[in-house]
Amino acid sequence: QVPLQESGPGLVKPSETLSLTCSVSRGSISSYYWSWIRQTPGRGPQWIGYIYHSTGSKYNPSLKRRVTISLDTSKSQFSLNLTSVTAADTAVYYCARGSFAAGGMYSWFDPWGPGLLVTVSS
Amino acid sequence: QSLLTQPPSASGTPGQRVVISCAGTSSNIGGNTVSWYQQLPGTAPTLLIYTNDQRSSGLPDRISGSKSGTSASLAISGLRSEDEAHYYCAAWDDSLKAVVFGGGTKLTVL
Numbered sequence A: 001q002v003p004l005q006e007s008g009p010g011l012v013k014p015s016e017t018l019s020l021t022c023s024v025s026r027g028s029i030s031s032y033y034w035s036w037i038r039q040t041p042g043r044g045p046q047w048i049g050y051i052y053h054s055t056g057s058k059y060n061p062s063l064k065r066r067v068t069i070s071l072d073t074s075k076s077q078f079s080l081n082l083t084s085v086t087a088a089d090t091a092v093y094y095c096a097r098g099s100f101a102a103g104g105m106y107s108w109f110d111p112w113g114p115g116l117l118v119t120v121s122s
Numbered sequence B: 001q002s003l004l005t006q007p008p009s010a011s012g013t014p015g016q017r018v019v020i021s022c023a024g025t026s027s028n029i030g031g032n033t034v035s036w037y038q039q040l041p042g043t044a045p046t047l048l049i050y051t052n053d054q055r056s057s058g059l060p061d062r063i064s065g066s067k068s069g070t071s072a073s074l075a076i077s078g079l080r081s082e083d084e085a086h087y088y089c090a091a092w093d094d095s096l097k098a099v100v101f102g103g104g105t106k107l108t109v110l
Helices: none
Strands: A004-007 A018-024 A033-039 A046-052 A056-059 A067-072 A077-082 A091-101 A106-112 A116-120 B009-012 B018-023 B034-039 B046-050 B063-068 B071-076 B085-093 B098-101 B105-109
Touching: A004 A091, A018 A033, A018 A091, A018 A116, A033 A067, A033 A106, A046 A067, A046 A077, A046 A091, A046 B098, A056 A067, A077 A091, A106 B034, A106 B046, A106 B085, B009 B018, B018 B105, B034 B063, B034 B071, B046 B063, B071 B085
Parallel strands: B009 B105
Antiparallel strands: A004 A018, A018 A077, A033 A046, A033 A091, A046 A056, A067 A077, A091 A106, A091 A116, B018 B071, B034 B046, B034 B085, B063 B071, B085 B098, B085 B105
């Protein structure tokens, strides 16, 4: 069983909201920093943000105005909402379990979900 | 352009040792730890190294990580065909207040 699995629409229209969900099948979702990361072809990944059950969320400042990450512990899921999308938001979106400590001094992501290609197009 | 600079490509023959570099600044690698990821074609990245030099579970000791100042390196000894992949470094950036990734290095086994 895949420990993390992304789900959601593979096609979103410009100016609309991209909404994805990640299902966590192993371990407690009340621990760790549950993260979203995206990647466009030929480029390095881009961290979008994370949510931690007791301290809330933190977002990449470059996306902060448009991003919301939420947590549903009853369903062992966490979600990503990205508003006002454009073609530049076309990417493979990954969910990942993050480990953070000392204000980010220690950080890594393991495991990652298989990824979901989301295309923004009319 | 990524804040962490990696060479776009590297190569070696089977059995050789290859080193992939990751150059940063005092706001990222200089003050925070580095992680490394391997991405095989069409798959998600997987963690290789965390906290500069700690191997992920099950990673053979022919793969190692190190950090010095504002740079980090990933070394792969006894190169194998299955090592052919993209490799990415990552670290927290204190100025951006975000995790930043390198642009990636494509390793080719000749």
